[in-house]
Amino acid sequence: MDFPNSGPTTYVMRALELFDEYGDREALIGGERRLTYSEVRNEVLRMALALRAFGVTPGANVLVMVANPVEGPILQLAVHLLGCRSFWVAPVTARREIDDYVRLSGADVFVYDARSQGALGAEIGSALPVPVLCLGPGGVGPDILATDAPGDLDPAGIVAGGEPEAVFQTSGTTGTPKLVHLPHSFFRQVLAIAEQQFLAANAPLLRHLSSSPMWLVSGQITAFVNLFTGGVLFLEDAWTAGKFLATVDREKINSTFMSPPMLYEVLDHPAAATTDMSSMFMFNVGAGPAAPTRLRQAIRLWGPVIRIVYGLSESVVTTALPGLTEDAAHPERLRSAGTPYGDVRLEIRDEHGNPAATGENGEIWISSRLNFAGYWADPDLTAETLVDGWVRTRDVGHLDEDGFLYIVDRTTDMIITHRRSWNIYCRPIEDVLAAHPQVRAAAVIGVPDPGIGEVVHAYVVRTPDATVTGEELAALVGEALNEMWQPRTVDFLDALPLTRANKVDKKALRARWATEHPEPAAAGIGSAG
Numbered sequence: 001m002d003f004p005n006s007g008p009t010t011y012v013m014r015a016l017e018l019f020d021e022y023g024d025r026e027a028l029i030g031g032e033r034r035l036t037y038s039e040v041r042n043e044v045l046r047m048a049l050a051l052r053a054f055g056v057t058p059g060a061n062v063l064v065m066v067a068n069p070v071e072g073p074i075l076q077l078a079v080h081l082l083g084c085r086s087f088w089v090a091p092v093t094a095r096r097e098i099d100d101y102v103r104l105s106g107a108d109v110f111v112y113d114a115r116s117q118g119a120l121g122a123e124i125g126s127a128l129p130v131p132v133l134c135l136g137p138g139g140v141g142p143d144i145l146a147t148d149a150p151g152d153l154d155p156a157g158i159v160a161g162g163e164p165e166a167v168f169q170t171s172g173t174t175g176t177p178k179l180v181h182l183p184h185s186f187f188r189q190v191l192a193i194a195e196q197q198f199l200a201a202n203a204p205l206l207r208h209l210s211s212s213p214m215w216l217v218s219g220q221i222t223a224f225v226n227l228f229t230g231g232v233l234f235l236e237d238a239w240t241a242g243k244f245l246a247t248v249d250r251e252k253i254n255s256t257f258m259s260p261p262m263l264y265e266v267l268d269h270p271a272a273a274t275t276d277m278s279s280m281f282m283f284n285v286g287a288g289p290a291a292p293t294r295l296r297q298a299i300r301l302w303g304p305v306i307r308i309v310y311g312l313s314e315s316v317v318t319t320a321l322p323g324l325t326e327d328a329a330h331p332e333r334l335r336s337a338g339t340p341y342g343d344v345r346l347e348i349r350d351e352h353g354n355p356a357a358t359g360e361n362g363e364i365w366i367s368s369r370l371n372f373a374g375y376w377a378d379p380d381l382t383a384e385t386l387v388d389g390w391v392r393t394r395d396v397g398h399l400d401e402d403g404f405l406y407i408v409d410r411t412t413d414m415i416i417t418h419r420r421s422w423n424i425y426c427r428p429i430e431d432v433l434a435a436h437p438q439v440r441a442a443a444v445i446g447v448p449d450p451g452i453g454e455v456v457h458a459y460v461v462r463t464p465d466a467t468v469t470g471e472e473l474a475a476l477v478g479e480a481l482n483e484m485w486q487p488r489t490v491d492f493l494d495a496l497p498l499t500r501a502n503k504v505d506k507k508a509l510r511a512r513w514a515t516e517h518p519e520p521a522a523a524g525i526g527s528a529g
Contacts, residue, residue: 010164011187012081015228016041016155022230029251030070030235037230040074045153047071047078050144054133056109058083058162063107064215065089065124067116068237071135071145072214073223075111076166080187081155083162087179088215090169091117092500101169101177102128104377114139116237167376168217170313179376180217180313189369190221193342194228204281206231208255209247211239211262216501217313218287221370222257231255241265245275254281257309259502260290264441267297280305282322288503289407289427291434291441292334299326310337310407314372315391317341319405335431336404337397344368347390348399358401361408361425364393396425413506415446415454424456424485432480433458433473438466441496443504444487447513458487459509461495 019027022037029035035043056062062079064086066072079086087105089098102124110128112121115136125132125140132141164187168180208226210233212219226233234251236243244266247253258266263285266272280302285295286309298306306324311317321338340346347355348362356362367390374382385392396414397407408425415424426444433442441461446454460473470490478486497508 010080010083010159010184011191012044012077012164013155013159014191015077015224016044016081018228018230019044025230026232027227028070028073028233028235030068030237033070035070040227042153043071043074044077044081045155045158047074047144048081048158049153050147051078051082051109051111051133052158053147054109054142054144055131056082056084060084060108061087061106063087063089063102063105063110063128065091065110065112065117065121066135066214067091067113068211068213068219068235069113069116069135070235071113072219072235073227073233075135076214076220076223080164080166081158083159083164085163085165085167087167088169090215090500091120093169093177097169097177098124101179104177104179105167106377109133110141111135111144112139114143165373166220168215168313178381179378181373181376182217182220183373186370186372187224190224191228192369194225203229204254205229206255206282207234207251207253207279208232208257209234209236209244209251209253210257211236211244212257213237217316218257218311218501221316226255241269242271245269245271248280249276252279254279255284256280256282257284257286259287259498260285260294261288261441261496261498261504262502263290263298264294267294267301268440272301277302277305282307284309286310287501289335289337289430291431293431293435295324295334296326299324308336308338309341310405312391312393312395314385315344315366315368315393316370318344318346318366318368318393321404332400332406333404335406335427336400337407338405339403340405342368342370344370346399346405348397353387356398359398361396361398363411364395364397364405364407365390366393367391413445415444415456428481429456429458429477429485429487432477433460436468436473436476438463438468439473441504443496443506443509445506445509445513447489447517449488455488456485457513458490459493459496460490461493 019037019041024036027035027037027040062084107130109131110125111133114134122140133144134141135145137143164184166182169177170180206226210222212222283305284307304323304325308321310319319338320341327333345367347365349365350356350362371391374386394411395407396409397405408427413426429444430442433439439460440463444456444458447457449455473490474487497505499505
């Protein structure tokens with residue numbers, strides 16, 4: 001499907017046509033609000049008119065800060081209908097990072113949800129020399145939801161040229177935000193995926209429960225694939241495992257996405273074994289590697305509904321492994337991220353950029369129409385990451401002879417040891433630890449050693465009343481892998497720290513280690529409660 005890059009025929013115009021076709025079907029549900037497609041279409045047009053009435057013009061940089069309200073997808077479509085560029089603030093990140101992102105955005109207008117982001121939004125808005133608009137009353141600017149915007153609800157009369165784009169806040173290794181720029185072609189490709197791979201395939205209409213806000217790239221593609229295909233999108237804020245299970249049962253949810261730590265919470269919840277999950281069609285798990293032991297538990301409990309997905313902000317959907325089962329012929333597939341999705345081309349390359357042999361670990365490179373356009377206002381970082389149309393993921397993995405991808409680490413998380421000139425990867429160690437019946441979750445990092453560079457340190461979350469010791473877990477790794485991969489030290493935690501995307505936060509674990517262990521690691525296994 002081809003659309004011109006600008007002018008009246010944008011992806012939003014096609015989306016509004018689809019919404020008109022879907023009519024009185026339910027479309028968006030969040031909190032107490034349940035909107036039909038006709039209502040969503042009209043809300044998009046009303047919001048675009050309100051934005052225009054307050055001076056938002058094509059090409060403007062619209063800074064947005066919301067949680068996960070029903071108005072999130074509507075606001076994005078309205079901003080894009082006007083031919084503007086949206087900049088999505090991640091409100092749960094560190095304030096310094098938010099301030100840097102706001103500064104780098106070059107905002108022409110700031111829109112925030114006064115109902116959920118009141119104090120922070122007012123603080124940011126008061127410091128910006130641009131117009132401030134609010135979703136809901138009580139903010140420092142006018143409430144665009146209460147604005148009776150002038151004009152007919154005719155999209156052709158609203159569009160005035162301009163390029164619909166989006167920019168997302170994602171963390172760099174130093175804590176300085178990287179601004180991931182998604183062009184109009186990204187959203188056109190999302191629409192093409194929806195029409196060609198879901199509608200054309202006669203897949204069941206999705207009833208998708210999403211806790212991924214619109215300020216995550218995954219939240220955007222989740223929202224729009226569901227809406228473009230005529231499904232029902234349930235937006236959930238303040239996620240808990242109990243709330244998730246109750247909603248699945250009540251609303252007959254057949255699709256969702258969650259990170260491995262969230263999956264583990266669901267599996268460990270007392271209601272997991274009794275909740276009716278028979279409606280589930282596609283239980284997506286991504287944003288990090290899931291332990292095979294936990295995946296087996298999910299398969300035995302719910303059947304072949306788990307779908308492993310791998311992607312990143314710079315290339316959001318890369319591989320997929322649907323209908324996960326315990327395949328006796330390929331038990332290793334539980335560790336796989338699947339095969340390339342859609343138009344994705346994937347290569348494993350060595351440190352010199354040359355293709356690696358089958359089964360050999362190297363950096364994962366990706367080419368896709370869903371690739372980002374670069375880092376906003378950072379040509380040097382863009383040139384390092386986007387090379388000849390390929391995204392360097394900084395993830396390490398290998399392909400098997402059937403084309404299945406296995407991810408073993410981040411290049412920044414590899415444990416560098418001088419013994420035998422060999423690098424150690426975190427994923428195999430974490431899988432061994434998580435396989436112990438008294439372990440709920442595990443994460444490993446490299447910690448300094450003056451003799452060999454780095455050694456393995458493990459953080460482990462045990463089950464209630466567990467008796468397993470650090471020494472026993474380290475020995476388990478030594479037996480399953482070898483002594484070089486064996487954790488030298490083990491600490492026990494009540495929970496692993498998570499990032500705003502619900503991934504295990506290894507940066508926080510390294511900071512914890514540095515605070516608690518100012519001296520280099522000493523020989524021997526230690527454990528802390």
